[in-house]
Amino acid sequence: MLNEKQRASILDMARGAIIERVDYEMGRIIQNILDPNTDPRKTRKITVELTFVPSADRSFIQVGATAKSKLESTTMIQTSLSTYTPMDGVTQFIENTSQSPGQLTFDGEEAPAPKVLQFKRIA
Numbered sequence: 001m002l003n004e005k006q007r008a009s010i011l012d013m014a015r016g017a018i019i020e021r022v023d024y025e026m027g028r029i030i031q032n033i034l035d036p037n038t039d040p041r042k043t044r045k046i047t048v049e050l051t052f053v054p055s056a057d058r059s060f061i062q063v064g065a066t067a068k069s070k071l072e073s074t075t076m077i078q079t080s081l082s083t084y085t086p087m088d089g090v091t092q093f094i095e096n097t098s099q100s101p102g103q104l105t106f107d108g109e110e111a112p113a114p115k116v117l118q119f120k121r122i123a
Contacts, residue, residue, distance in 0.1 A: 025069040
């Protein structure tokens with residue numbers, strides 16, 4: 001007969017490694033919640049899956065455990081591009097910015113030139 005001190009939860013097995021994995025995923029969830037690039041109102045989850053594979057004579061059970069977290073993805077970042085195709089046929093995509101290049105920003109810095117992507121047309 002087992003006494004109370006010998007009695008344990010399945011989560012205590014594997015020398016505490018199952019709880020350690022859950023705690024690890026909990027850390028990932030906390031980091032994800034605190035990340036300013038994620039929506040703080042979205043639900044996160046930890047799923048603990050236990051698998052049990054008995055031997056043919058049922059005298060032995062192999063137990064496997066995994067802990068998985070479902071995190072919130074980062075929020076979408078958007079920009080807009082204007083297209084321009086000069087006579088040479090190399091299409092350019094110019095990022096639209098809120099300030100004109102060379103214009104002074106509120107902190108006295110000069111606004112940089114917008115980024116430009118170039119693609120040659122394939123016939």
